[in-house]
Amino acid sequence: xxxxxxxxxxxxxxxxxxxxxxxxxxxxxxxxxxxxxxxxxxxxxxxxxxxxxxxxxxxxxxxxxxxxxxxxxxxxxxxxxxxxxxxxxxxxxxxxxxxxxxxxxxxxxxxxxxxxxxxxxxxxxxxxxxxxxxxxxxxxxxxxxxxxxxxxxxxxxxxxxxxxxxxxxxxx
Amino acid sequence: xxxxxxxxxxxxxxxxxxxxxxxxxxxxxxxxxxxxxxxxxxxxxxxxxxxxxxxxxxxxxxxxxxxxxxxxxxxxxxxxxxxxxxxxxxxxxxxxxxxxxxxxxxxxxxxxxxxxxxxxxxxxxxxxxxxxxxxxxxxxxxxxxxxxxxxxxxxxxxxxxxxxxxxxxxxxxxxxxxxxxxxxxxxxxxxxxxxxxxxxxxxxxxxxxxxxxxxxxxxxxxxxxxxxxxxxxxxxxxxxxxxxxxxxxxxxxxxxxxxxxxxxxxxxxxxxxxxxxxxxxxxxxxxxxxxxxxxxxxxxxxxxxxxxxxxxxxxxxxxxxxxxxxxxxxxxxxxxxxxxxxxxxxxxxxxxxxxxxxxxxxxxxxxxxxxxxxxxxxxxxxxxxxxxxxxxxxxxxxxxxxxxxxxxxxxxxxxxxxxxxxxxxxxxxxxxxxxxxxxxxxxxxxxxxxxxxxxxxxxxxxxxxxxxxxxxxxxxxxxxxxxxxxxxxxxxxxxxxxxxxxxxxxxxxxxxxxxxxxxxxxxxxxxxxxxxxxxxxxxxxxxxxxxxxxxxxxxxxxxxxxxxxxxxxxxxxxxxxxxxxxxxxxxxxxxxxxxxxxxxxxxxxxxxxxxxxxxxxxxxxxxxxxxxxxxxxxxxxxxxxxxxxxxxxxxxxxxxxxxxxxxxxxxxxxxxxxxxxxxxxxxxxxxxxxxxxxxxxxxxxxxxxxxxxxxxxxxxxxxxxxxxxxxxxxxxxxxxxxxxxxxxxxxxxxxxxxxxxxxxxxxxx
Numbered sequence: 001x002x003x004x005x006x007x008x009x010x011x012x013x014x015x016x017x018x019x020x021x022x023x024x025x026x027x028x029x030x031x032x033x034x035x036x037x038x039x040x041x042x043x044x045x046x047x048x049x050x051x052x053x054x055x056x057x058x059x060x061x062x063x064x065x066x067x068x069x070x071x072x073x074x075x076x077x078x079x080x081x082x083x084x085x086x087x088x089x090x091x092x093x094x095x096x097x098x099x100x101x102x103x104x105x106x107x108x109x110x111x112x113x114x115x116x117x118x119x120x121x122x123x124x125x126x127x128x129x130x131x132x133x134x135x136x137x138x139x140x141x142x143x144x145x146x147x148x149x150x151x152x153x154x155x156x157x158x159x160x161x162x163x164x165x166x167x168x169x170x171x172x
Numbered sequence: 173x174x175x176x177x178x179x180x181x182x183x184x185x186x187x188x189x190x191x192x193x194x195x196x197x198x199x200x201x202x203x204x205x206x207x208x209x210x211x212x213x214x215x216x217x218x219x220x221x222x223x224x225x226x227x228x229x230x231x232x233x234x235x236x237x238x239x240x241x242x243x244x245x246x247x248x249x250x251x252x253x254x255x256x257x258x259x260x261x262x263x264x265x266x267x268x269x270x271x272x273x274x275x276x277x278x279x280x281x282x283x284x285x286x287x288x289x290x291x292x293x294x295x296x297x298x299x300x301x302x303x304x305x306x307x308x309x310x311x312x313x314x315x316x317x318x319x320x321x322x323x324x325x326x327x328x329x330x331x332x333x334x335x336x337x338x339x340x341x342x343x344x345x346x347x348x349x350x351x352x353x354x355x356x357x358x359x360x361x362x363x364x365x366x367x368x369x370x371x372x373x374x375x376x377x378x379x380x381x382x383x384x385x386x387x388x389x390x391x392x393x394x395x396x397x398x399x400x401x402x403x404x405x406x407x408x409x410x411x412x413x414x415x416x417x418x419x420x421x422x423x424x425x426x427x428x429x430x431x432x433x434x435x436x437x438x439x440x441x442x443x444x445x446x447x448x449x450x451x452x453x454x455x456x457x458x459x460x461x462x463x464x465x466x467x468x469x470x471x472x473x474x475x476x477x478x479x480x481x482x483x484x485x486x487x488x489x490x491x492x493x494x495x496x497x498x499x500x501x502x503x504x505x506x507x508x509x510x511x512x513x514x515x516x517x518x519x520x521x522x523x524x525x526x527x528x529x530x531x532x533x534x535x536x537x538x539x540x541x542x543x544x545x546x547x548x549x550x551x552x553x554x555x556x557x558x559x560x561x562x563x564x565x566x567x568x569x570x571x572x573x574x575x576x577x578x579x580x581x582x583x584x585x586x587x588x589x590x591x592x593x594x595x596x597x598x599x600x601x602x603x604x605x606x607x608x609x610x611x612x613x614x615x616x617x618x619x620x621x622x623x624x625x626x627x628x629x630x631x632x633x634x635x636x637x638x639x640x641x642x643x644x645x646x647x648x649x650x651x652x653x654x655x656x657x658x659x660x661x662x663x664x665x666x667x668x669x670x671x672x673x674x675x676x677x678x679x680x681x682x683x684x685x686x687x688x689x690x691x692x693x694x695x696x697x698x699x700x701x702x703x704x705x706x707x708x709x710x711x712x713x714x715x716x717x718x719x720x721x722x723x724x725x726x727x728x729x730x731x732x733x734x735x736x737x738x739x740x741x742x743x744x745x746x747x748x749x750x751x752x753x754x755x756x757x758x759x760x761x762x763x764x765x766x767x768x769x770x771x772x773x774x775x776x777x778x779x780x781x782x783x784x785x786x787x788x789x790x791x792x793x794x795x796x797x798x799x800x801x802x803x804x805x806x807x808x809x810x811x812x813x814x815x816x817x818x819x820x821x822x823x824x825x826x827x828x829x830x831x832x833x834x835x836x837x838x839x840x841x842x843x844x845x846x847x848x849x850x851x852x853x854x855x856x857x858x859x860x861x862x863x864x865x866x867x868x869x870x871x872x873x874x875x876x877x878x879x880x881x882x883x884x885x886x887x888x889x890x891x892x893x894x895x896x897x898x899x900x901x902x903x904x905x906x907x908x909x910x911x912x913x914x915x916x917x918x919x920x921x922x923x924x925x926x927x928x929x930x931x932x933x934x935x936x937x
Contacts, residue, residue, distance in 0.1 A: 015302055024301060029211035030204015032423070034374045035456040039869035042374055070204035079203070087198035090837045093653025095201030096208065096374040096423030137877040144869065146374050146424050147653045148844025149837055150880040 001062050003028065004072025012059050019043045019054040022069060030070040030099045034144070041143035044100035044107070045069050051107025053142075070099035073106060081163065082106065085156035093147035101143045105157050108139045112161075131161050188662045188672045189897070190889075192833035196658045196677070197421075197651070206421045209391040210378035210453045217380075218247055219301040220442045220452035221308035222435065223294035224461045228862045229320035229527045230286040232293060232313055239310040240296055245303035247446050249311060251294040255281035255441065262406045267780050270402035275431040275464065276498040276530045280438060286315065287497045288529040289322075289863040290461030295438045297446050320527040322862030324468050324493050331491040331522035334501045338788060342501065344509060346575050347516035349474075352485035356476025359485070360552045364473065364545035365928045366911075368493075368855035369466040371534050372874055373652075375423020376459050379439035382449035387414040390440065393422040395430045395650055396689030401682045403432040404440055420680035422652040422690075426845070427533035429652075430691055433463045460867035464532035465855055467492040467502055469541050473549035475514075481559045481567045486514035486574075488546060491522045498530030503538030507623040507908070508546050510795055511585075513570035528862050533691065535845055536904035539624050540911075544849075544929065547620035547912030552925065561619055561916065562589050562598065562801075573795040581796040581894040584825040585621060588801040588888060592619070592823040595886065596803040605923035613807035615818075616921025620912035622800035622824065624905040626895060627694030628790075630783040632685035632769030633702035635664065637710050639756040639763060641739045643668055643675045645706075649687035649699050650680055653841075654903060655834030656695060662830055663700050663897065667707035669736030670752075686771050686779075693798065693901025696830065701896035702768040709766035711736060717759040718750060724758075726750055794894055798905035800824035802843070804913035808921045813933030815918060817847055821884040827892035827900040835902045836885040842906020843883055848875045849907070850914035852930050 001008055003026060012021055019036070022028040022045070031054060034042030038056040045054045046068040073080040082102050085091070092098040112131055117124050120138040129135060136154050145153065200206040237249040260282075261274040278287055286293065294311050298304035321327060334342030353359055380391040388410065394400045397417040405412035422429060435454045443450040454462060469492050476485035490504035505519035534540075554561040569586055572579060593599070601617045602608055608615040636644040645664050649656055657677040665672045678684055688698040711731055718726040718741070725748035726734065726741060734741045734749070742749025756764065769779050790796070805819035820843060829835050852873035856865040866872045891898020911929055918936070919925050926935045 013300075013302060020301060023211070027213060028204070029207065032208075032375070033210075033453065034376070035869045037456060037868055037870065039456075040374060070202075074203065079199075083199075083202040086202045087194050090195065090833050092201055093655070093834075093837055093841060094374070094422060094424040095197070095206050095653065098201050099204045102202065133882070134878075137880070141876040141878045144374060144874060144876060146372055146426070146845075146874060147837070148841035148875070148880070150844065150875075150877050151840055151883055152837065154877065154882075 001065050001067055003067045004069060014058065014060050016059050017055055018057040018059045018062055021059040022054060028069050028071055032096055032099055034097065041104055042097050042100040044104040044143060046103055046107055049107070049110055051104050070103060073102065081160045082156060085159045089152040089155040089159065090149065091152035091156040092149050097143060097145045101145065101153050104140060104143045109161060187666045189666045189830055191831065193658060193662060193672065193831055195655050195834060196661060208375055208378065208421050208423050209380055209393040209419065210451055212380050212391045214382060214449035216448055218297050218299060218446055218448040218450050219304045220295050220297045220439055220450050221304040222292045222438065222454070222458055222462065223296065223308050223311045223313065224458065225286045225289065225291045225293045225313065227286060227315045227317050228289040228322055229318040230315035231318065232284040232286065233316050234314040235294065236312040240307040243298070243303050243307040243310065245299035246296060246307045247299065247448070248297045248442065249294060249307065250281060250442060250445055252281045252284050256445065258282055258407045258441065259409055262403070266784065267777055269780060270399040273396065273399040273403055273431050274498065275433040276495065278497050280434045281441065288495065288527060289861055290529065292434045292438060292462055295442050297442045297450060320862060322526055322528060323859040324524065324526065325859065327524040327526065328470055328491050331524045334521040334523055340501065340503070343520035344575050345518050349485045349487045349516040349518035352516040353474050353476040353487060356484050357479050358556050359474065359476040360549055360556055361474040362549050362552060362927060364471045364548065366469045366541040366544060367929060368468045368857065369534055369849060369853050370460055370855050370872060371426040371428035371465065372869065372872065373424030373426060373428055376454045376456055377429065377433060377435050377463055378453035379436045380449065380451045381440045381443040383443050386410045388440065390415065390417045392417055392419055392436055393425065393429055394419045395425050395652065395691055397648055397650070397680065397682045398686045399689065400432055400436065407437055408440065408444065417682045418680065420651065422650060425652040425690065426535045427537065427691070428463055430689065431464070431532055435462055456869060457867040460864045464499060464530045466534035466537065467531040469504055471504060471545040473545045475549055475553045477553060477557060481557050481564045483512050483514035483568045485516045486512055487518045489520045489522065490542070491524060493528065493531055494523050494525050495528045495530040496525050499532060504542040506538045506625065507543050509575045510573055510797065511546065511621055511623060512568045513574050514568070517575050526862065535842065536624055536907050539908045540849065543620065543623060543908040544911040547909055548915045548927065551618065551916040551919065560603065562593055565589065565621065578795050581794040582827065582890070582892040584888050584890060585799050585801065588799065588823040588825050591886060592801040592803050592821060596821045605920055610807065612810065614810055614921040616806045616808065616917040616919065618804045618913045618916030618920055620802050620909035620916060622802055622822070622905050622909040624693060624798045624908055626697065626796045626798055626900040627692035628701065628895065629688035629694050629698040630769060630779040631688045631698040631702040632771055632779065633699065633706050634685050634765060634767045635703065635706040635710050637668060637714070637752055637764045639753055639761060641670060641674055641753050643670055644678065645675060645703060646678045646684045647687040647699055648679060648681055648684035649695055650690040652690055654696070654838055655831060658834060659696055659830040660699055660703055663703050664707055667704050667736065668710065670739050685767065685769060693903040693905065696901055697896050697899050700899060704896060706766045706768045710764050711741065713764045713766065714752060714755055715741060717761065718755045721758055724750060796892065796894055798824065798826045798900045798902065800905060802909040802913040804917045806914065806917040806921055808918060808936065813936035815851055815931060815933070817879070817914065818881055820881055822906070823886045823888065824905060825888045825890065826902045826905065827890065827895055828898035829887050829889055830899055838902045839885045839906035840883045842904060843910055844875050844880055846907040846910020847879060847914065849929060850911040850931055854930050
């Protein structure tokens with residue numbers, strides 16, 4: 001698999017999760033283990049640009065895929081706009097959910113740009129869904145933050161979305 | 173591996189205390205570079221997993237480890253049959269507060285006794301995490317089960333009153349509250365219940381331990397690294413000086429990482445047995461089984477008043493739970509001694525003892541659930557009287573501490589309510605329940621008071637001012653997200669008159685001067701007091717160097733006549749002065765150092781005694797607290813009973829605000845956890861077995877993004893004259909009053925009083 005642009009050749013047992021491969025085999029500890037059950041989102045990474053819970057993914061299923069972790073969202077030494085926005089808006093406290101929140105937000109913004117509706121979208125047939133606070137909160141609800149930094153996270157995402165930053169491109 | 177970091181962020185000069193500066197660890201936390209306890213690389217690391225008892229009270233009759241040992245990669249299966257001896261839990265000794273930190277009295281794997289459902293009975297060590305977890309599932313333990321007492325509700329009638337001690341009051345009275353209640357023209361007499369709660373810090377408890385002879389390095393996300401060190405030294409009978417505990421980043425804690433729980437001890441044991449560095453992160457379920465939570469409670473609040481609303485009687489009693497192997501009383505009635513000027517007051521805390529894991533501190537232990545009952549009851553009294561709930565509070569706002577007449581160090585609840593009511597639009601509220609609607613949604617608005625005592629602990633600090641004008645602050649305090657390093661850098665920068673960017677702060681390591689634990693919302697104030705004192709010592713030394721030279725414009729000056737600014741000391745009567753660089757350079761010094769507190773054995777004892785005597789003296793003179801007014805708006809679906817919190821505003825009296833950005837985040841965090849307490853969080857315990865039934869984040873409902881509206885936080889920003897820099901800690905006050913404000917708003921929307929948390933939709937239908 002390719003991880004953050006670099007080809008990684010690994011031999012792992014079929015039972016090993018993508019999360020454990022990242023953390024224990026590749027030393028990419030920026031991706032966090034919060035529940036190992038798909039309930040908290042701390043382990044969110046991007047696979048070919050789509051967000052997944054890496055704790056629920058078996059690593060062997062991702063051979064040949066492009067994985068992006070928090071360590072890979074910056075490009076050419078330039079921080080991802082979401083990383084900067086999180087600092088500016090205090091979108092974290094302890095920092096443990098932050099990697100997952102940022103990766104999830106990148107994936108979420110891509111989903112929104114692709115026209116995907118959410119459970120709170122009123123008009124499913126609408127050409128463009130306005131990314132309101134309620135839309136962001138709904139779409140980010142798979143990522144828990146026990147410190148309660150939700151306001152700052154949503155503001156950060158709104159900042160970046162409003163700036164029309166090409167977040168998906170920036171992620172690659 | 174000591175945490176050292178700072179980021180130039182301010183870009184301007186002048187004082188920085190009070191400015192909303194970005195966190196110094198922002199880059200580390202947003203890039204994944206920040207390392208938490210399970211993330212330190214060791215070449216030959218082994219992995220451990222726990223086996224938890226699935227019985228409640230028992231003796232182990234047999235352990236079959238054959239299948240577990242046969243798993244490829246397993247290095248050791250450690251049980252009570254083969255574990256080396258460890259010392260039993262240390263007796264409590266108030267000269268060394270670390271003795272308070274035994275999570276339980278059980279000597280894990282040194283006993284065949286099981287004391288709670290979930291107690292660790294074995295630890296498996298293997299080459300890989302998957303092998304350890306597989307093998308742990310194969311350890312077969314046989315038990316002889318013993319009778320157990322586990323049903324909190326059934327035990328409530330057998331509760332015993334908490335006895336008061338010098339540092340914890342179980343009950344108090346003023347006048348005859350029961351008689352006054354019986355005679356009151358208007359009264360309420362109510363019963364409230366709150367369930368157990370779990371902290372659910374996103375980082376499960378994790379330990380990485382590496383022995384080298386009798387020396388030990390431990391990475392442990394802890395709220396008190398010195399306590400971890402001292403407890404491990406005791407358990408493993410090695411000198412504390414040989415143990416280094418490192419925890420620059422703690423992935424949330426909220427009280428759950430204060431005590432030393434079995435996972436920590438058994439990881440260190442596993443490393444001792446196998447001779448390998450060992451890492452163990454508890455599973456999410458394991459955190460519920462092996463780390464204590466908040467006690468459930470039942471509470472009675474009875475209030476009597478004259479027709480004009482003047483309170484004549486205030487009664488608040490509580491029952492909480494303690495584990496037979498540990499835990500302690502919760503100060504559930506704390507706020508009820510301070511908030512209302514009732515003529516007659518009775519408060520009493522009671523406990524039942526269960527065969528359960530120790531209860532432990534969780535964000536505002538006592539006040540978080542105590543304010544729910546009190547502040548919901550006050551709202552009910554307001555409706556009985558037909559008086560606006562804010563007005564009723566204002567009519568009963570005391571000038572002195574109601575129960576004993578002590579002075580308030582600071583009190584501004586009136587201002588908090590006045591400001592909050594205006595900002596929130598309280599006057600738009602029509603008091604009749606069910607009278608406000610938005611489309612099909614029922615709209616309700618509720619208020620409640622927030623209250624949390626302020627604490628100050630011993631903090632040893634060193635400050636080094638270097639000849640190049642940079643400053644290094646060293647203190648073994650803790651960072652679980654409060655922004656401590658940022659705040660202390662701001663404080664030191666202003667104390668010495670240097671730019672924020674010139675200050676570095678080292679923390680989270682037992683090799684540093686011993687800091688306070690992160691608890692009681694006391695860390696920032698405690699460290700600040702010592703940082704300010706150490707900076708003053710530095711200035712005295714600098715001034716002595718300057719006045720020793722006849723070339724210095726500071727010659728003959730006293731420190732009181734000088735101001736620290738622009739990287740030096742300057743006279744206040746004219747503009748003359750000198751930079752630190754000039755003074756140190758002329759004196760041939762590379763740095764000036766100052767220390768506050770001492771980590772020698774004697775220094776440690778002196779420090780603890782000083783803390784205790786200051787605490788007791790302060791306690792006799794003042795009532796000190798953070799307080800605030802919480803304003804909540806809910807929308808309730810009349811058909812489904814779904815409650816949505818649509819607006820929140822809090823006005824807080826927390827003294828001087830060092831950093832409005834990080835302080836607001838802490839207060840919002842407390843409010844969010846309070847929303848969880850109000851609407852979703854509940855540790856479900858099987859009353860037959862005492863086993864927690866929802867030990868995961870799918871069934872224990874913490875608030876998610878969609879549950880949290882924008883939360884407005886405002887400050888009165890008046891310094892508390894009795895606290896260092898006038899600041900009061902903000903970590904816990906935010907959660908207090910929240911559940912009551914929600915419950916009161918739900919009543920306003922629906923006419924329903926829900927007195928049993930959480931307010932789930934089934935209770936509204």
